[in-house]
Amino acid sequence: MHLQVSSVCKSFGHGKARKLVLDHVSFDLHSGDFLALVGPSGSGKSTVMRLIAGLDHPSSGSICLDGQPVLGPGSDRGMVFQKYSLYPWLTAAQNVAFGMELQGRSRSEVRERTGYFLEVVGLADAARRLPRELSGGMQQRVAIARALAADPKLLLLDEPFGALDIQIRESMQEFLHQLWQRTGLTALLITHDLEEALLLANRVHILAPNPGRIVRSVAVTLDRTAMADVRLSAEFLAMREDLARGLRALEPALPS
Numbered sequence: 001m002h003l004q005v006s007s008v009c010k011s012f013g014h015g016k017a018r019k020l021v022l023d024h025v026s027f028d029l030h031s032g033d034f035l036a037l038v039g040p041s042g043s044g045k046s047t048v049m050r051l052i053a054g055l056d057h058p059s060s061g062s063i064c065l066d067g068q069p070v071l072g073p074g075s076d077r078g079m080v081f082q083k084y085s086l087y088p089w090l091t092a093a094q095n096v097a098f099g100m101e102l103q104g105r106s107r108s109e110v111r112e113r114t115g116y117f118l119e120v121v122g123l124a125d126a127a128r129r130l131p132r133e134l135s136g137g138m139q140q141r142v143a144i145a146r147a148l149a150a151d152p153k154l155l156l157l158d159e160p161f162g163a164l165d166i167q168i169r170e171s172m173q174e175f176l177h178q179l180w181q182r183t184g185l186t187a188l189l190i191t192h193d194l195e196e197a198l199l200l201a202n203r204v205h206i207l208a209p210n211p212g213r214i215v216r217s218v219a220v221t222l223d224r225t226a227m228a229d230v231r232l233s234a235e236f237l238a239m240r241e242d243l244a245r246g247l248r249a250l251e252p253a254l255p256s
């Protein structure tokens with residue numbers, strides 16, 4: 001898997017109202033990479049994601065997946081959004097099965113993979129429950145199972161845990177980190193939570209706003225075998241502070 005985002009510019013609006021939102025954004029993603037994109041609100045993070053997902057097109061520049069230009073959405077990219085995006089009238093299992101059915105997989109394969117991925121996210125017992133009968137964290141795990149079950153080359157996560165309370169959020173982070181280590185998935189995570197970025201990603205790009213552009217890229221080399229301890233390590237705290245300082249410099253100064 002190789003994703004190439006090359007010199008992507010994106011503007012919205014016309015004439016005088018035209019606004020440059022992304023300015024020559026370039027980066028690469030290879031199999032097994034876990035990239036976090038952080039930046040202030042409005043810096044264009046979701047726009048980058050939507051372009052990679054094929055939900056919108058760059059104004060200039062290109063996005064290629066394994067050498068092929070991204071022209072529209074496809075099941076080679078699985079998406080998970082901040083808001084639970086499950087179909088409320090389908091059970092957890094039916095939600096997970098949905099995308100695979102669209103892919104034209106056989107009924108037995110769909111059934112088998114649905115069971116497997118519900119188990120991967122720890123929800124085998126919830127297969128027959130409707131989304132409203134599940135907690136926010138459980139719903140988000142179903143959404144992740146649904147994305148993974150379609151066997152995407154790339155998992156796109158736009159603030160997937162933003163709506164969850166802190167405890168569930170931390171257990172989801174741990175879950176995703178283990179999943180990454182176990183399955184070697186390739187992911188692009190958007191977050192404004194620096195801790196989340198450092199806990200999950202092996203590389204962090206900082207996006208500055210107006211217009212959105214990558215101003216810094218940091219490799220994460222923390223030892224994360226014990227997730228709970230990492231948060232307290234001096235190395236982690238120093239990295240977090242360094243990134244936070246970088247981000248603060250991008251925020252407009254408050255009137256004094």
Ligand SMILES: Nc1ncnc2c1ncn2[C@@H]1O[C@H](COP(=O)(O)OP(=O)(O)OP(=O)(O)O)[C@@H](O)[C@H]1O
Nearest residue numbers: 012013021039040041042043044045046047048192
């Ligand atoms: N479809 C659109 N039409 C016009 N402007 C848009 C559109 N989508 C995004 N924008 C503008 O592009 C800029 C970047 O938006 P985007 O949603 O990508 O930011 P973000 O970094 O994801 O912010 P947040 O952290 O708040 O989610 C904003 O100024 C937004 O108003």
Ligand SMILES: [Mg+2]
Nearest residue numbers: 045046047158
């Ligand atoms: Mg956003």
